[in-house]
Amino acid sequence: xxxxxxxxxxxxxxxxxxxxxxxxxxxxxxxxxxxxxxxxxxxxxxxxxxxxxxxxxxxxxxxxxxxxxxxxxxxxxxxxxxxxxxxxxxxxxxxxxxxxxxxxxxxxxxxxxxxxxxxxxxxxxxxxxxxxxxxxxxxxxxxxxxxxxxxxxxxxxxxxxxxxxxxxxxxxxxxxxxxxxxxxxxxxxxxxxxxxxxxxxxxxxxxxxxxxxxxxxxxxxxxxxxxxxxxxxxxxxxxxxxxxxxxxxxxxxxxxxxxxxxxxxxxxxxxxxxxxxxxxxxxxxxxxxxxxxxxxxxxxxxxxxxxxxxxxxxxxxxxxxxxxxxxxxxxxxxx
Numbered sequence: 001x002x003x004x005x006x007x008x009x010x011x012x013x014x015x016x017x018x019x020x021x022x023x024x025x026x027x028x029x030x031x032x033x034x035x036x037x038x039x040x041x042x043x044x045x046x047x048x049x050x051x052x053x054x055x056x057x058x059x060x061x062x063x064x065x066x067x068x069x070x071x072x073x074x075x076x077x078x079x080x081x082x083x084x085x086x087x088x089x090x091x092x093x094x095x096x097x098x099x100x101x102x103x104x105x106x107x108x109x110x111x112x113x114x115x116x117x118x119x120x121x122x123x124x125x126x127x128x129x130x131x132x133x134x135x136x137x138x139x140x141x142x143x144x145x146x147x148x149x150x151x152x153x154x155x156x157x158x159x160x161x162x163x164x165x166x167x168x169x170x171x172x173x174x175x176x177x178x179x180x181x182x183x184x185x186x187x188x189x190x191x192x193x194x195x196x197x198x199x200x201x202x203x204x205x206x207x208x209x210x211x212x213x214x215x216x217x218x219x220x221x222x223x224x225x226x227x228x229x230x231x232x233x234x235x236x237x238x239x240x241x242x243x244x245x246x247x248x249x250x251x252x253x254x255x256x257x258x259x260x261x262x263x264x265x266x267x268x269x270x271x272x273x274x275x276x277x278x279x280x281x282x283x284x285x286x287x288x289x290x291x292x293x294x295x296x297x298x299x300x301x302x303x304x305x306x307x308x309x310x311x312x313x314x315x316x317x318x319x320x321x322x323x324x325x326x327x328x329x330x331x332x333x334x335x
Contacts, residue, residue, distance in 0.1 A: 007031045007055065009078050009085045011127070013063055013118050014092035016042030018198045019132065019191075023089060023239050028056045032078045034069065034085070038062040040106070041094050046198050063092050063114035069121065084125035087246060090118040091132045093167070097204030104163035111167025112174070119178045119186075128185045130246050131175050133253065135192035135295055136165035146296035149190070149253045172253065179251075187245055188252035192295050196235030196315060197322030207232065207316075210268060211323050214277035225283040226265035231258035231294050234315035237308040244304040257295040258308050270313060274320050 008031045014020040015035030020042065027033045028050060035047060036059045050056040057074055061067050070080045093110040094103050115131070122129040138147050139155035157166040172188050179186030195207040202212065213220045222228075233256070241256040268281060300306045 008087060009034065009080065009083055010087045010089070011036060011069070011085050011118075011121060012089045012091065013037070013114070014042060014090075016044060016046050016058065017091060017095065018042075018046075018196075018200070019095075019194060019235060019238065020089075020091040021046035021198050022196070022235050023091070023242060024050060024056065026236075026239055026243070028053055031055065033057070034059060034075075034078070036061050036063060036067065037092070040103075041096070041099050041200075043200075063117050064109045065113075066117050067121065085121060085127045086125070088118060088122045088127050088129045089132070089242065089246070090115060090129065092118070094164070096200060097161075098202070099204075100161060100164045101204075107163040108167050111164075111171045115171045115174060116178075119175065119182075119184070122184050122186075123178075123182050126184070128187070128246060129175070129179070130187040130189060130242060131171060132242070133168045133172055133188050133190045134164070135190055135255070135257065136161060137169045137172065137190060139165060146294050147255075148296040149255055149299060186251060188254070189242055189245055190253050190255050190295070191233075191238055191241075192255070192257040193230065193232045194235050194238050195232050196319050198235075199319070199323065201323060201326060206230070207267070207271070207319065208323065210271055211275070211320055214268075214271050214275045214279050215320075215324065217277055217279055219280045219282050220268060221282045221284065222264060223284050224264065225285050226263060226268070226281060228264050229261045229294070230264055230267065231261050232267065232312060232315075233258040233308050234310035234318075237310050241300060241304070241306045244306050245300075248304055250303050254300050254303070255295040255297050256300055256306070257297055259297055259301075260308075260312075261294060262312065267312070270316050271320065274317055 010027050010031045011034045012020050012024050013036045015024045016037035024033050024035050032055045034057050059072050092114050094107045100107055138153040155165045175186050199208040210220055
């Protein structure tokens, strides 16, 4: 298709959230970006610096309800009626442990209704569709082994993480069959343990909570223990993976995570060193699924030439700087 402006129209749902806002920031350098977010868990502040750009538009909408982009104000500049949408990145979902606990039904609705409505937009314009799923679809996997995409997973659908984990599994199923029946190029990316700027303080994300406690010199409470192995991957590495997958002929599912593991002690020491914190570490040693499965990213390496390049130290420094700035000017409302 010929684009009069030479730029694609790209839709990012959940674009004011942690991962979505940084995806928007990268995409808008070369394309028109339509960010759809109801701001229930995302923040305008995450995309504030993009609002002045002519190639960016924020549409506040609850995607559990149908959306006709062509009828939205200010879409004329993107020639929506003529050009439509070429790519859809579907990220709209409550994504933090606190969100899942406080909004389980909303989480389930995002996986079902919002995903279906995003697919309808892709169908209307024959757009490529990429869904950000999660390592939680693997459920209670063996954390001593790297989990490949072929593992079916084991999820407690009515457990504390059930709305998110089972919701992602349901969404994957619907996306797969919707694409088959409607001739839509759909892709499923499973991401894990992402951290970086724009994380919400007090969200239940491991690194955000450790950073916040360390900045306040408060005890760092671990539900497990310091010797546990974890993987963490910087958000812009994940963004690069999503871009590569969208540009490829790979439908997935495809894992995107770190290729190196650390102990929680390594992670905490690195954060405390950056901050200059002396927070006490409290280990509870609870027997529960406290972290993501560790993912095998061989497929992404082989098919896309993708692998994480940002070191833990570099990523943590950028994250701490961002979270410090958020404390100075902390969003007071999602609305």
